Amino acid sequence: MSRDEHPDDSTLTRELRDSLAELAVPGRPPLAAIASRGRVYRRRRLVGLGVTGAAAVLALVLGLTGVFGAAPGRGAGTIQTADFTLTSYTNGTVGLTLKQLFDPGALQQALAKAGIPALVKTSTYCASHPAGPSPAGTGVLVGAGLGKRRAGPAVPSPGGGVWLSVTLPVKPSQLPPNENPVTWVINPAAIPAGTRLFIGSFPIVQTIFMDLLYTGSYTCGYAEQPPDIP
Amino acid sequence: MGVSQDKAEFAEFFAASWDPCLRAVAATTGNMTLAEDQTAEAFARAWASWRKVSDHPAPRAWVVRAALNAGASWWHRRSKETALTSEDIAAADSLRIGLDTALLTALRRLPARQREVIALRVFLDLDIDTTARHLGIAPGTVRAHLSRAMTALRSELAPALLTEIGR
Numbered sequence: 001m002s003r004d005e006h007p008d009d010s011t012l013t014r015e016l017r018d019s020l021a022e023l024a025v026p027g028r029p030p031l032a033a034i035a036s037r038g039r040v041y042r043r044r045r046l047v048g049l050g051v052t053g054a055a056a057v058l059a060l061v062l063g064l065t066g067v068f069g070a071a072p073g074r075g076a077g078t079i080q081t082a083d084f085t086l087t088s089y090t091n092g093t094v095g096l097t098l099k100q101l102f103d104p105g106a107l108q109q110a111l112a113k114a115g116i117p118a119l120v121k122t123s124t125y126c127a128s129h130p131a132g133p134s135p136a137g138t139g140v141l142v143g144a145g146l147g148k149r150r151a152g153p154a155v156p157s158p159g160g161g162v163w164l165s166v167t168l169p170v171k172p173s174q175l176p177p178n179e180n181p182v183t184w185v186i187n188p189a190a191i192p193a194g195t196r197l198f199i200g201s202f203p204i205v206q207t208i209f210m211d212l213l214y215t216g217s218y219t220c221g222y223a224e225q226p227p228d229i230p
Numbered sequence: 231m232g233v234s235q236d237k238a239e240f241a242e243f244f245a246a247s248w249d250p251c252l253r254a255v256a257a258t259t260g261n262m263t264l265a266e267d268q269t270a271e272a273f274a275r276a277w278a279s280w281r282k283v284s285d286h287p288a289p290r291a292w293v294v295r296a297a298l299n300a301g302a303s304w305w306h307r308r309s310k311e312t313a314l315t316s317e318d319i320a321a322a323d324s325l326r327i328g329l330d331t332a333l334l335t336a337l338r339r340l341p342a343r344q345r346e347v348i349a350l351r352v353f354l355d356l357d358i359d360t361t362a363r364h365l366g367i368a369p370g371t372v373r374a375h376l377s378r379a380m381t382a383l384r385s386e387l388a389p390a391l392l393t394e395i396g397r
Contacts, residue, residue: 012380016333016352020253026262028248029270031241037270038277 079110086110093142097183098166098208101201115188117196119213125223126198132212133192136162140197140212142185161198161211163226182208200226240280244273247290254353255297258345260338265297272296291350291364298346336386344379351376 079086084107087095094114101107104120111118119126135141141162166182191197192212200209205225248269255272256265272293276283286292337345343365350361351372358376362369 012383013352016257016348016383017355020257020353025249025252025256026266028244028252031244034244034270034273035277037274041275041278 079113081106081110083107084110086114088114092187092189094186094188095183096186097181099181101203101208104199104201107199111197116186117191117215118199119196119218119220120199120201121220122201123203123222123224124220125200125209125226126213126218126220127211128214128218130214130217132195132214132218134161135197135210135212138192138212139187139190141210142187161209161226163207163209166206166208184210202226236280236284239284240277243276243284243289247293248273250354251290251293251297254294254349257353258294258298258337258349268297268300269293271300288350288354288356288360288364290354291356291360294349294354295346295364298342298349336383339386340379340382344375344382347372347375348379 077088081103083098083100083103085095085097085099086107087097089095094111094116096111098107101120101122104122108118108120111120164182186197194215195212196215198209198211198213198218200211201207202209202223202225207225209226251272252265252269255269256262259265259268275296276289276293283289283292337348340348346365347361350356350364351358356364358369358372362372365372
């Protein structure tokens with residue numbers, strides 16, 4: 001018993017140790033089984049070091065920031081959030097994959113970093129007066145003007161915008177596997193001077209609407225769906 | 231140090247330490263089946279990091295603590311799945327472990343850190359300073375945990391101990 005222990009502790013310690021000594025334990029497993037399992041741990045550790053090292057080198061080479069996020073203004077690399085993935089391609093186009101849209105401000109900022117002046121809203125319709133040029137007709141949306149899609153047909157609206165039926169979560173509690181991302185390819189160089197790309201999400205009617213707005217003359221208002229969609 | 235010497239050293243350590251480590255883990259967790267799995271996992275981790283573990287001042291303590299840490303995760307996951315009272319667990323596990331139910335129940339009621347101190351200081355017979363170094367806390371903190379744990383155990387086990395001492 002040490003000087004720090006209660007006088008009764010030696011009895012209690014003895015009791016605990018005696019109980020332990022009486023404890024029957026199963027025989028030890030084969031050493032080969034322990035070594036085999038140990039090799040798994042060793043591999044995991046080495047793989048972890050390898051992945052970390054490779055990611056660090058890649059980030060240095062590409063000059064990326066954050067989770068492979070593009071450095072501001074450079075328009076290179078990928079920006080990924082829970083809502084979207086934005087990828088800048090070497091030909092100057094930008095891929096936008098949308099899984100959900102609960103933070104329109106974050107997408108708007110990311111688009112700006114990728115060189116795309118944009119206005120992103122949810123349940124809000126924005127229109128310029130006069131109407132802006134068609135994003136499909138100007139080549140802002142690449143590939144038949146509409147880009148890749150995995151849900152519903154993309155349809156030019158009478159007003160020149162493009163709308164796409166989507167199946168995106170309307171509440172944050174609606175998590176994968178119900179996710180059904182949609183992808184567009186946007187060409188920033190084709191955006192006419194004095195305009196910006198409007199991206200409107202209308203969850204009630206499961207629609208994404210895109211249009212070009214004249215920066216100096218547009219208005220916005222609450223809407224459950226774009227008014228010019230049949 | 232060569233690979234074959236490492237292997238021989240680990241084999242020797244494993245043969246000599248399996249029983250005491252498993253006993254310490256089993257008595258602390260109160261579940262022999264679980265303790266056996268966790269101790270085996272801890273030895274596998276020790277095998278994977280044997281250079282480091284062999285340089286440790288108390289390799290058995292390293293194994294016991296690795297096993298108890300794995301146990302904390304297991305119990306954390308399990309507590310989300312099924313709400314069992316400590317009495318339920320102790321009553322069921324005492325049959326498997328062969329230890330006194332009162333002792334098991336008392337041990338299980340201690341906070342995790344106090345159980346760690348009991349496992350290292352009492353079951354593995356480490357001194358206060360080594361226990362403190364291993365847990366990364368001050369020796370005075372080990373004494374405080376030990377004192378509180380012993381007080382709680384004395385209180386819980388008083389009738390049984392009095393019977394034992396009176397024989």
